[in-house]
Amino acid sequence: MPRARVLIRPKAGILDPQGQAVERALPQLGFTGAANVHVGRLIELDVEDIAEVAGMCERLLANPLIEEYEVIELASASAGEPSA
Amino acid sequence: MKFGILRFPGTCDERDAAGAVGRLDGVEAEILPHHDRDLRGVDAVIVPGGFSYGDYLRTGAIARFAPVMESVTEFAAAGGIVLGICNGFQILCEAGLLPGALLPNPSLRFLFRQVRLSVVDPECAFTNACPLTLSVPVKHTTGRYYSPDPVDVVFKYAPGENPNGSQDDIAGVRNAAGNVLGLMPHPEHAVDPLCGGSADGLTIFASIAAHLRASASTPATPAG
């Protein structure tokens, strides 16, 4: 069974307070070289048909009005977790 | 006259909403569980606040697929009155019954505050008995209203009182037909001066009752 990884981010232009909070916090820890921080969600699932995941995103996993999503196919679940 | 109050797993304010509605003469409330498609002949539906399904995934995202929501969608399409409060507003947006979406507060914190609301649309099914400003509490983490398109605004936060960065100070919107309304503030927590500091919220429920009585006495006027 293929394993899918869905990355969900706030759409460009939508205020992302979590991203801003992280962006403000990093320099306080000495990391001054980071910009354009955005915080989203990660969903992983085993699916029979990877082609169905986009529909899942449109209807449930993401809200297309405010979020964009990206589906990545991982190695099949039986092969275990990818090392990356 | 009977108002149905939806209850999903994780709903918190259903008793408060039922208690608020019960203060009106001739109106009773019935709790409608999420798993039951039967709306039991109610005259209006309230989708109350709380944390349906723990707000997991996204506020309202899971509740909108509960069986009862299929019936609510049909009820709304037939012109039935539907009021969503806080989490109920989030659910109605997710269900596509209202435009737009609710985003996290810029502070990322839960915020409780008594706020003043301005009634922008004083003649609609939800405001016909309201004064022009209301004092009602807000309590939420995800209440920043956003819509890329123009919307029919019913309530705005009074100038300087926007608690969550909502677009254009929007606190509540209705659909184009005027029979579905969602708002972030909690009118059910402002129905008794003893507990609420104000009873202004009751006028929203009273408006719905008055609208239903008026439509019952005149044949088939569209809501709004």
Next chain:
Amino acid sequence: MATHTELGLSDHEYALILAGLGREPGPVELAMLSLMWSEHCAYKHSRRLLGRLPTDGPHVLVGPGENAGAVDVGGGLAVAFKVESHNHPSAVEPFQGAATGVGGILRDVFALGARPIALLDSLRFGEIADSARSRYLLERAVAGIGHYGNSIGVPTVGGEIYFEAEYEQNCLINVMAVGLAPHERLTSSAAVGVSNSLVLLGALTGRDGIGGASVLASAELSGGEDAKRPTVQIGDPFAEKKLLECCLELLDLGLLASLQDLGAAGLTSAASEMAAKGGVGIDIDVASVPLRETDMEPFEIMVSESQERMLCVVEPARVAAVLEVCERWEVLATPIGQVTEPAGGVGAFRVLRHGRVVGELPVSLLVDDCPRYDLAPEAPPRGLYPAPARRLDPSASAGETLLALLACANLASRAPVFTQYDPVVGSRTVRRPAEGDSAVLVLDNGAAIAVAIDGNGRRVAVNPRAGAAEAVYECAANLACAGAEPLGLTNCLNFGNPEKPHVAWQLAEAVDGLAGACETLGVPVVGGNVSLYNESPDGPILPTPVVGMVGLLPDPERAGRTGFLQAGDVIALAGRFHPSRDGSEIAKLHGLAPEGELPTKDLGGLAATHALIRDGVRSGVFHSAHDIAEGGIATALAECVLAGGVGAEVTLPDGLDPFGEDLGTAFIVSGPAAQLSGRDGLAVLGTVGRERLVIAGLLELDLSELTAAHVGSLAVALGEGVGPG
């Protein structure tokens, strides 16, 4: 296999186990015993002391020993309540520690059959002005409390927070829950009925919170697998909300013979306590317990502290009905064992795996036979705690001093914290935080309860006996300001290592002080909690007994408020007030250690003063009532001005220290001149009016100056929200 010492049992205790059992315990048995004989479960250093607390009273329905206490509030209704600590978990992970603290105390209350209607918190952190870690702990603990309480739909209506350097390494998170039940729904945890089923309700069992017993695990596993053994418990308020509604429906339908929550030591503690109370034995088959991870050992299943679980006893004929209700609430319910006949009067706790016995212990050995130790108290020759940094020059003017007090972390506005909590869900909240000295909640019988929580470690450090008593008096004073008469008390005793003579002395003295104060006021103790070993290499925490109280007032419309109401009202002082500065907030600002003496109380006068305040509020004569606490009478006046948004002009009695403290004894009240002037027990100080606080000969400050100071340090410390969720 791990040894008993690795599991925290002394050689003496292990010898008692060998004698009681007549053999060596097996690994499952040793894990169970080590937890049941821990301080946390057995109260081995405090139980003898706690016997000194009075527990009888005319309103008591359920006293100490059950999941929570309960008092009668009339009309067939009972109010259940308890305070509990979650200090150590919160120091490790403040958000989850505080959140699961809320979840745990709520389960205690609904295990009794009561619907939770209110939460209060008593929190202690290090100095937020100096410590980024303490600011982080504050931010995350408050967020965790809000996350759980808000999400489950129980209002957080009050609480208190103090900041002292001694809590830097050991923050305190004490949470009090209050619930409401019809008398007939009050439920015992005693297991009854041989061959009745044991049904586990709620979340899957994982490796959460397997703390002490993890030594067993690491002895059996190679190093790399230790990462599988988390000790941080994760709270799921959504799961608990379903569990709460499901349990209350099961009780309403009369389907349960008994109910108990799973807390520390998980199934082991819950089942053995149920068996001990019922005088029966219990069988549990660990193979029946639904697991979150497949490869758990029997001992792990028995001691797991996974949250949001309850254990109930059900008659066999009713099991199907129970499972049906649970399915409707989407709550997992699994029969995992049964109640067994005690052999020769002694119940056996048998742990099975697929029907094969993997451990068998007498219930009495688990619950009753742990030794209780007498303390070896010894008064320290001098103060235990160092002087704090000086933050205010003693030569500062009275006006500067008052502003400094209002701005200091212990007295600054709590709004940045309580605006993160839902205070209104449930529609019972008559007084929201900062509106009254107590929270006030209206009941279904038309009456109301007032609830407050108090404790001041700085003053207990000065004199543990007098300081602990003061906590009781101040809590009762807060109730009096609402117009309420105390019905019952719960406490949480937060102390350092009781094996140290000076800490033992603090603990013993404090318990005596609590007992004496409860007797003076006629308030019984209906339950509580003890948290010991709150120590760091820098020393023990300040001794911190925290007192929660529930009182009754007949008419919620007449509930008292803190703020001055009306210009022209007369302001008066009530009570025999003998303030001093040892252990006070001003002494702290001046850089003085918590040493010296606390004022001696006139106990007869104190009870009479509380009655006078209560009656004046109930009759509506007093428009406001506020007890004089930290920061003295000047601070109390400023608080009445700030809460009411209207000023005051007063003259203090000759020689009265405006900043000295004498907690629980005296009050500022206001009301119509015709009714206050000349009234017995009141000394008129001045009048309400204008937008200034004027204390003749001392200070004149605009309301705006007071407000600016009071917004103060908490808002600064909490900022706008620091980090990602």
